[in-house]
Amino acid sequence: MSSAHGFLQDTRLREALAAGSSSARLQAALAIGTHPEPGFVDVLVARCAIEPDFFVRDMLTWALTRLPPDVTLPKLRAELRSGCAQARSQALHTLSKIGDSSAWPAITRSLLHDAEDEVARSAWRAAVVLVPDGEREALAVELATQFGRGDREVRLSLSRALVALGDVVQPVLRTAMSHHDPAVRAHATATERLRLDPDAGFDLAVDAARRVVALGPDREESTAC
Known part of the structure; x- marks a missing residue:
């Protein structure tokens, strides 16, 4: 595949992630996860924060789990400090699916007590997956x-x-x-x-x-x- 073709394909996928059709967004997330490229991490994480469709969010999470943890974890940890509840919740959900125990310190007491129920629930699930035996x-x-x-x-x-x-x-x-x-x-x-x-x-x-x-x-x- 030529670099020009690859650039056009990447552009189309990024545009599809913001399409009005949830089906188009789902297919774009599936395509990105099927052929994972670290360059998509920012757009995937950003989309998680605003995606209204549950099934698309789940596919976005799956696509992120297909990328190397050293690429995804810093981005997800940063999302935990977001003022957007969905950004925090989805980042926690994705961390629980990745299951990398090095993310445990990011599961703070404030997240476990988050005022938003969905964030707190995601934090509880992530904490149980990531907690070291001694804690x-x-x-x-x-x-x-x-x-x-x-x-x-x-x-x-x-x-x-x-x-x-x-x-x-x-x-x-x-x-x-x-x-x-x-x-x-x-x-x-x-x-x-x-x-x-x-x-x-x-x-x-x-x-x-x-x-x-x-x-x-x-x-x-x-x-x-």
């Missing part, structure tokens, strides 16, 4: 401060993140299950039930947890084992 307990403690936050999807994301950390979460859950806030107790109890029986389903765990909390602390303690 899993500390992460569990940090995540537990978010018990009772948000709607069903937010709470489910937090529960799944904690369950994914393994046995290190048990002391944290025991503490939260005796918290003075009934919403925290119910969420922690549902998480414990989900940990013990992942097939039970979150909604059933929540319903059971609410019944336990309604019966009072003594009953909670007796049914937590």
Whole structure:
């Protein structure tokens, strides 16, 4: 392929990423990921911040995972400081898909507590993937401060993140299950039930947890084992 042809092809792909048709944008992201070139990293990252279509965003992330981490990681870490919530959320999502543990220091406490639920959820998922073994307990403690936050999807994301950390979460859950806030107790109890029986389903765990909390602390303690 001549350099002129290659330049025209690159130009077409960049233009297609901004096309009005989501199908055209999806095809452009697929083409870039199929034949990854480091020169596309900036346009892919920039598009992630503003892309409205979920499936296109997912394809953009896939294309970024096809590039060398030494090219993508600095760009993604920079996005974590963006004032745009989608930029932060999508960068976190992409970091979790790349799975390079060197990105762990970029998962800051402020991201884990981000005011935007979607950013916080992405941070929880990324943290669980990237956390070193020696910091899993500390992460569990940090995540537990978010018990009772948000709607069903937010709470489910937090529960799944904690369950994914393994046995290190048990002391944290025991503490939260005796918290003075009934919403925290119910969420922690549902998480414990989900940990013990992942097939039970979150909604059933929540319903059971609410019944336990309604019966009072003594009953909670007796049914937590």
